[in-house]
Amino acid sequence: MAIFRKLARPLLASAFLTGGLRTLRDPKSVAPVAEPVTGPLSARIPALPDDPAKLVRLNAAVQVGAGVLFATGRFPRLSALALAAGLVPTTLAAHAYWTAEDPEERERLRTDFYKNLSLLGGLLIAAADTHGKPSLAHRVKNAG
Numbered sequence: 001m002a003i004f005r006k007l008a009r010p011l012l013a014s015a016f017l018t019g020g021l022r023t024l025r026d027p028k029s030v031a032p033v034a035e036p037v038t039g040p041l042s043a044r045i046p047a048l049p050d051d052p053a054k055l056v057r058l059n060a061a062v063q064v065g066a067g068v069l070f071a072t073g074r075f076p077r078l079s080a081l082a083l084a085a086g087l088v089p090t091t092l093a094a095h096a097y098w099t100a101e102d103p104e105e106r107e108r109l110r111t112d113f114y115k116n117l118s119l120l121g122g123l124l125i126a127a128a129d130t131h132g133k134p135s136l137a138h139r140v141k142n143a144g
Contacts, residue, residue, distance in 0.1 A: 013071035020063030037093035080126040091116040
C-alpha cells in the first residue's frame with residue numbers, strides 16, 4: 001500500500017501545484033472571478049485581506065505550499081486538509097454552473113465543478129488515512 005501512497009500523492013497534488021503556480025504568476029486574471037466569494041469571506045474573517053487579488057494570491061500560496069508537502073509525504077493529513085479548505089471557495093467562485101446562461105458554458109462549469117468535488121473527496125480520504133495505524137482518537141480512547 002505504501003507504493004500507492006507514494007504514487008498517488010504527487011498525482012493528486014499536481015492539480016494544486018500547477019493551478020497555484022499559475023495563479024501566483026497572474027492573480028489579477030483570477031481575482032474578478034473570485035470576487036463573489038472573496039468579498040463575503042473577507043467580511044466574515046477580518047484577518048483576511050479585502051483585496052481579491054491578495055486573497056487569491058494567498059490561496060495560491062497555500063495550494064503550492066501544501067501541494068509540495070502533500071506530494072512529498074510531509075504532513076500529508078494536514079496538507080490534505082489545507083488543500084481541501086482552499087478548494088471549497090475556489091470551486092464555488094470559479095465553477096458556479098448554476099449561474100451560467102449559455103448551455104455549453106454551463107456544461108463546462110458543471111464538469112469542472114464535479115471534478116473539483118472528486119478532488120475534494122480524494123483529499124478527504126487522504127486526510128483520514130492513518131497508514132494502517134490506529135488514529136490518535138483510538139489510541140487515546142484505548143490507552144487506559
